[in-house]
Amino acid sequence: MGSAITKAILLILSADRELLNILGTTARVSLTSSLIALLIGVPIGILLGSSRFPGKGVITVINRTLMGMPPVVCGLLFYLLFSGVGPFRGLKLLFTVPIMIIAQVALITPIVIGNMETYVAGIAGPFRETCQGLGFGIGKRLRLMLNECAYSIFFVYLLAFARAIAEVGAVSMVGGAIAWKTNVMTTAIMQYTNMGSFTLGIALGIILMSISLIVNITISLMQRRFSQ
Amino acid sequence: MKKTLAMLLCAAMVTGMFATTAFASSADSASTEATSASSAVSEAEDGIVVNTTILMEADDAMINNYSLLAVNPEAPFVDADENPVEDVYVNTVGADALINWLLSEEGEDAAANYGYEEYGSYLFYLKDERPVSEAEIPEATEETKLIRLSTTTSVNDSGLLGYLLPMFEEKYGYEVEVYSAGTGKSIANAKMGNADLILVHSKSQEEAFVEAGFARIVDGMETERLTYMYNYFVLCGPSEDPAGVKDAEDVKAAFAAIAEGKYPFISRGDKSGTHTKELSLWPEDLGITDEAESFADYTDWYISANAGMGACLVMAEEQGAYILTDKATFLTFVANDGVVEG
Numbered sequence: 001m002g003s004a005i006t007k008a009i010l011l012i013l014s015a016d017r018e019l020l021n022i023l024g025t026t027a028r029v030s031l032t033s034s035l036i037a038l039l040i041g042v043p044i045g046i047l048l049g050s051s052r053f054p055g056k057g058v059i060t061v062i063n064r065t066l067m068g069m070p071p072v073v074c075g076l077l078f079y080l081l082f083s084g085v086g087p088f089r090g091l092k093l094l095f096t097v098p099i100m101i102i103a104q105v106a107l108i109t110p111i112v113i114g115n116m117e118t119y120v121a122g123i124a125g126p127f128r129e130t131c132q133g134l135g136f137g138i139g140k141r142l143r144l145m146l147n148e149c150a151y152s153i154f155f156v157y158l159l160a161f162a163r164a165i166a167e168v169g170a171v172s173m174v175g176g177a178i179a180w181k182t183n184v185m186t187t188a189i190m191q192y193t194n195m196g197s198f199t200l201g202i203a204l205g206i207i208l209m210s211i212s213l214i215v216n217i218t219i220s221l222m223q224r225r226f227s228q
Numbered sequence: 229m230k231k232t233l234a235m236l237l238c239a240a241m242v243t244g245m246f247a248t249t250a251f252a253s254s255a256d257s258a259s260t261e262a263t264s265a266s267s268a269v270s271e272a273e274d275g276i277v278v279n280t281t282i283l284m285e286a287d288d289a290m291i292n293n294y295s296l297l298a299v300n301p302e303a304p305f306v307d308a309d310e311n312p313v314e315d316v317y318v319n320t321v322g323a324d325a326l327i328n329w330l331l332s333e334e335g336e337d338a339a340a341n342y343g344y345e346e347y348g349s350y351l352f353y354l355k356d357e358r359p360v361s362e363a364e365i366p367e368a369t370e371e372t373k374l375i376r377l378s379t380t381t382s383v384n385d386s387g388l389l390g391y392l393l394p395m396f397e398e399k400y401g402y403e404v405e406v407y408s409a410g411t412g413k414s415i416a417n418a419k420m421g422n423a424d425l426i427l428v429h430s431k432s433q434e435e436a437f438v439e440a441g442f443a444r445i446v447d448g449m450e451t452e453r454l455t456y457m458y459n460y461f462v463l464c465g466p467s468e469d470p471a472g473v474k475d476a477e478d479v480k481a482a483f484a485a486i487a488e489g490k491y492p493f494i495s496r497g498d499k500s501g502t503h504t505k506e507l508s509l510w511p512e513d514l515g516i517t518d519e520a521e522s523f524a525d526y527t528d529w530y531i532s533a534n535a536g537m538g539a540c541l542v543m544a545e546e547q548g549a550y551i552l553t554d555k556a557t558f559l560t561f562v563a564n565d566g567v568v569e570g
Contacts, residue, residue: 080308080420083307083420084305084316084317084421085305085306085316085421087307089313089315092317095405095407095422176407177408178405178406178407179406194535194536194539195539196537196538196539196541196542197538
């Protein structure tokens with residue numbers, strides 16, 4: 001382990017081209033997919049949490065089930081769909097970065113929806129009463145709601161980002177871990193493990209955790225600023 | 229502001245704690261190693277002495293043949309529900325270009341000379357009767373630029389492809405995407421229409437691939453299976469050799485001795501070329517196949533790891549077990565004090 005930390009530091013200092021490429025791909029995939037999932041999931045989550053309509057219970061249960069979908073199953077599904085023999089073969093997306101992002105969005109969006117729904121459902125009652133009392137229209141209600149949710153949206157984003165950057169099952173299936181193209185931190189760790197390079201795997205793991213720490217600190221600071 | 233500072237301090241403390249415990253446990257670290265990603269790193273390592281040694285090699289039954297096969301765009305592709313699929317895209321021009329280059333004098337020489345400088349031994353040899361190509365190789369165009377090569381881990385992990393492909397890419401402008409997995413998975417990937425050509429090492433699986441109509445004959449070649457280079461599988465194990473493998477008459481007798489004495493044996497267990505070869509070497513009455521049930525009674529000594537060659541070698545080293553490996557991967561493993569150079 002000690003050697004792994006030394007190795008991690010040396011790796012960063014060496015600015016190895018392949019490592020930089022892996023880091024770049026990792027950032028591109030996990031930042032994009034978590035942002036897209038946030039943009040799709042937050043409105044749906046707010047809608048689910050704040051309104052009442054027939055079938056809502058079913059949708060909520062389905063969404064909560066999808067929250068637990070194993071990444072590798074998600075990856076396998078997209079692999080089959082976008083494979084050379086799959087229905088979407090014409091798009092030629094398999095083993096590219098976009099398909100990795102799509103698979104991760106499918107994986108993460110339910111988590112965003114579920115968390116927003118839970119939070120909004122808790123404040124929906126009093127919120128509705130307040131708005132009715134003050135005679136707010138739809139536009140004002142929406143703005144007030146986003147304001148109310150700001151704090152938890154940051155938290156949900158962190159959750160989404162953490163899931164995106166940490167998962168290996170989906171990205172390895174649809175990305176194929178192709179060097180210089182679709183290899184991300186987690187798939188690289190898998191590769192090194194398969195080669196028996198355990199220490200290098202740990203070194204990459206430490207780098208991954210450090211990035212996660214930096215992102216967490218940044219978002220937490222933003223969260224404070226915004227929710228004050 | 230104070231809160232921010234407190235938070236940063238906390239973060240620093242956690243990292244510090246992590247680092248301290250990590251350094252304290254450094255003695256437990258089983259495998260220290262040199263790395264592929266950075267040469268600067270390798271000098272910081274104190275290597276371990278690898279006890280696993282080659283006990284048997286160069287037996288005729290252990291020749292490890294590598295074959296190139298071009299994927300046939302007219303193959304009977306089926307989707308996940310077994311429905312036929314017709315318009316599967318295969319870059320035949322690109323596949324032909326890469327095959328013709330690998331089988332050209334330049335490509336074959338490069339493959340044959342690979343590894344001598346680094347490992348003091350040639351890692352791959354050319355077959356005496358191999359297909360040779362003198363065909364003109366066209367420059368890449370926008371449509372034919374991307375070549376998808378599905379291959380086995382041994383040619384990738386030993387560094388061969390990383391050495392060969394840049395020469396080809398620079399000269400003709402192609403871009404080769406390497407999908408590297410065990411032979412079984414590589415072939416499955418091609419059958420799903422995700423590869424233009426494959427480079428694998430399992431005769432039975434290659435023949436099944438050809439028979440099912442997934443391969444095609446490249447212009448100027450005689451067969452679908454273009455077997456052009458080889459090396460040897462080697463039977464490795466602890467240098468003390470408790471099973472007496474060294475004195476065995478041939479490799480099958482060696483495997484029988486391991487089974488007889490129930491000495492631990494690490495199997496890849498992943499339908500890779502190495503796994504296929506290993507399955508063919510056990511005494512037939514044991515009935516070991518790639519089905520988990522077939523070795524359910526032997527779990528006290530037969531370890532089906534379902535992992536890559538490097539991870540299996542580390543496992544064999546730690547458990548003092550016997551293992552079948554291709555020589556190229558083993559040599560890179562030893563040369564790097566117990567890891568495989570990527």
